[in-house]
Amino acid sequence: xxxxxxxxxxxxxxxxxxxxxxxxxxxxxxxxxxxxxxxxxxxxxxxxxxxxxxxxxxxxxxxxxxxxxxxxxxxxxxxxxxxxxxxxxxxxxxxx
Numbered sequence: 001x002x003x004x005x006x007x008x009x010x011x012x013x014x015x016x017x018x019x020x021x022x023x024x025x026x027x028x029x030x031x032x033x034x035x036x037x038x039x040x041x042x043x044x045x046x047x048x049x050x051x052x053x054x055x056x057x058x059x060x061x062x063x064x065x066x067x068x069x070x071x072x073x074x075x076x077x078x079x080x081x082x083x084x085x086x087x088x089x090x091x092x093x094x095x096x
Contacts, residue, residue, distance in 0.1 A: 047054045069076055 046057070050057070
């Protein structure tokens with residue numbers, strides 16, 4: 001006997017939901033690929049235009065990014081794994 005979930009309307013909803021999710025993941029993957037290619041081209045063009053100034057620009061950008069993160073997103077440090085474990089282990093009342 002077949003399971004009711006895989007028959008009729010539920011099956012069609014599951015297929016549409018799966019296809020939509022697959023399309024979103026595919027578009028995100030393609031967008032990430034284009035962003036990486038753009039960054040590579042930008043870095044190559046910057047290096048060919050300015051040469052050794054690249055060795056000052058790149059560390060300066062890292063410092064700027066860290067400053068922005070610390071100023072506007074102070075809780076963004078770490079991997080998030082300890083926070084995830086804490087949510088699983090402790091009660092919500094104890095975390096607040």
